[in-house]
Amino acid sequence: MADDDLDLTRLHDLVGDWLTVPDVAERLGVPLSRVRRMLDDRDLVALRIGEHRAQRVPARFLTDEGPLPALRGTITVLSDGGMSDEQVVAWLFTTDETLPVPGAPIDALHAGHKTEIRRRAAELAL
Numbered sequence: 001m002a003d004d005d006l007d008l009t010r011l012h013d014l015v016g017d018w019l020t021v022p023d024v025a026e027r028l029g030v031p032l033s034r035v036r037r038m039l040d041d042r043d044l045v046a047l048r049i050g051e052h053r054a055q056r057v058p059a060r061f062l063t064d065e066g067p068l069p070a071l072r073g074t075i076t077v078l079s080d081g082g083m084s085d086e087q088v089v090a091w092l093f094t095t096d097e098t099l100p101v102p103g104a105p106i107d108a109l110h111a112g113h114k115t116e117i118r119r120r121a122a123e124l125a126l
Helices: 003-015 021-028 032-040 071-080 085-093 105-110 114-125
Strands: 018-020 055-058
Touching: 003 085, 018 021, 021 032, 021 055, 055 085, 071 085, 071 105, 071 114, 085 105, 105 114
Parallel strands: none
Antiparallel strands: 018 055
């Protein structure tokens, strides 16, 4: 197995719950074109991962209403800091015991700690 495959396997396991683009559309009750627009606008990030290397979105990137509102700006800060999409997803799902809530940055975003997570993301770019 190539190093890239191993990294994607670890990332797949780190995130756990993934949705294909059609699954996202069904879950949100929107057309596929709307989900593709969310990806183009960077409201969401999808990786070619898992079986058949289909484009998949971490399920935790969504709420019942759509993409997690704090996610877009956080993705932008991390990407502007030089992270690839794979690195962005890995950072968001890696446990950090120093966060205001136990767990990973994605957990803190769900708990409403957008400012703290973006501050930490910005520090990575320095």
